[in-house]
Amino acid sequence: MNTQQRAILSKARRLLAMDAEWDESKHPRAENGRFGKGSETNKQTETKSLVKAERKASNFQQAREQAKAFQGKQLVNDSSGLTAVASRNSLDKMLSGKAVGKSSSPALHSLAVANADKLYESAVYGWSKPDRSDDPNITAIHRLFSVLDTDDGRYMAKLTVKETGRTDQNNKFYTIEAVELNEKSPAAQWVDSTVQADWPDPTSIRSVGDILSLAKTVEQNNMITRDNNSIAQDTARSYDKDGRLHVAVSNISKATVNPYYGGEIPNYRQLGLEPKKVYYLLRDPEELEKAAPTFNNLPLLNKHIPVSADEPQKEVIAGTTGSDTVFEDGYLKCSLAVWDAEAIAGIESGEQVELSSAYHYTADMTAGEFEGRHYDGVMRDIVGNHVALVDVGRAGRDVVVSDADPFHERKTMKLKAGAKARIQAAVQPLLAQDAELSPDELLQVIGSLNNEVQTAQDDGGELPPENVENVGTDGDDSDDGENNTAPAEDEAPEAPEGGAPKPAQDAAISKMAMDAAIQKAVAAERKRAQALAAAQREVAHIVGDVAMDNAADVYKFALEQSGIDVTGVHPSAYRAMVGMLGKPKQPMAQDAAKTAEQFPGLSRIRKA
Known part of the structure; x- marks a missing residue:
């Protein structure tokens, strides 16, 4: 980091730190959006940069189809007059695996791409920076910012344009990303990281404050919306x-x-x-x-x-x-x-x-x-x-x-009545402990209970998989007929403070300590098995049956076989990306995911 970059970052951080104490009424803006004379421009800027998501898209195919409305057409940014064209190649890049990983979700990214022309035209100009590759044909990289207004909330959109130095070439509308801003993902933190990544020209540093102001309106709007929804739900409920x-x-x-x-x-x-x-x-x-x-x-x-x-x-x-x-x-x-x-x-x-x-x-x-x-x-x-x-x-x-969309297959570990009672009695006093067992250790522990573990699986065929837009995860809904009762946990004796057993109880606690991890280990193994089974089901219509050890590898294989580049994409995003490819749904219209995964065992029901 050179001296100029340090100065820029220092100044940007001071602006961010001052934001909480900034009194907008004492610093009115001029008509050009800068601080000076005038008082309504800030609101006008926020309003102009707000884009309603009129085109609907929840996956890449839909986004690509919607983007045909502006593909190859020259777009003009209202605030700066900067022109750019979203070519077919640019749109393909916007929908690549690497690009989608920068947005909060694939569905949100698809929606942003579908409305990219309106976002560009209404965007607030942020700053520029040199091209990293020192391409002589690229004179500058420009960052613009806009707000995407959806039914689920508002999202900050960052757009990138490559300005060419040639009169025979158009500026390239290159990338877009859309992020959610709230108390878990603060506006100031997002703007700070964006500034650190770009090192904008010192003359553009005032724009950092403008973009921060815009980002904070998004954050505050989402927090207010969430609070209002919570209030509405609370007042609608009674007991x-x-x-x-x-x-x-x-x-x-x-x-x-x-x-x-x-x-x-x-x-x-x-x-x-x-x-x-x-x-x-x-x-x-x-x-x-x-x-x-x-x-x-x-x-x-x-x-x-x-x-x-x-x-x-x-x-x-x-x-x-x-x-x-x-x-x-x-x-x-x-x-x-x-x-x-x-x-x-x-x-x-x-x-x-x-x-x-x-x-x-x-x-x-x-x-x-x-x-x-x-x-x-x-x-x-x-x-x-x-x-x-x-x-x-x-x-x-x-x-x-x-x-x-809860379409995880339920693969539940089932215990015989005697084993379950023994495990419950041993585990409940130590439920607060963070003990963990590997799968091999778990098998050894379960073996000490006289091999009383069985695996619940469906036999027979299953209903067609669903083509769903969102991917959900069910809670544990074991159907083993031996439901645990809440009072049992409440009445269980407490573990010694700090988790240390009393000397006189070492032998008993040692056995219990081994058994105490069963519940957590079983849950972890069940979660892994469910994730793997769900992954195999969700890609079956794309690549058929896949034998791999973990869900991430299954999703990655399906994406690669579909021609999706996952270089640089975190494995946690693979599943959602597969969801965007489209999946199979079911005969009685249920606004849900796979019935066979929602309630395994349904396949065993037959008409007489």
């Missing part, structure tokens, strides 16, 4: 004398477009649909409005499974919908009652806070467009079957307890 949860109003489904494999669509053969081809179906607003009464008094389940009078599935009923279902502002809304303590705990903890509706429908394969998104057919004659509590809903985060 009766017996501990049952009542929700005054909740969104249970919404009008939107979702992808389905042809084989999942009712009567697909008669409709001439290809079973493995993806079709986009509209959950039509008018059809939802007509269907509203059919969602009254339906069972609220803690997992997705078709229900009827003949097969009520009593063991998974967690509550009921109310008798007041209406369609308003694009959503099906109704009250809820939750009777099951475990389901209530899931809602309170946030593990099962979203809702997913299941329904029958008739497919009308008439193509059209809804809110900028193309669809191949319309769901008509919708009739509700049930509503399920899930952790991630296909309909989105706005269909929350106040439609599902």
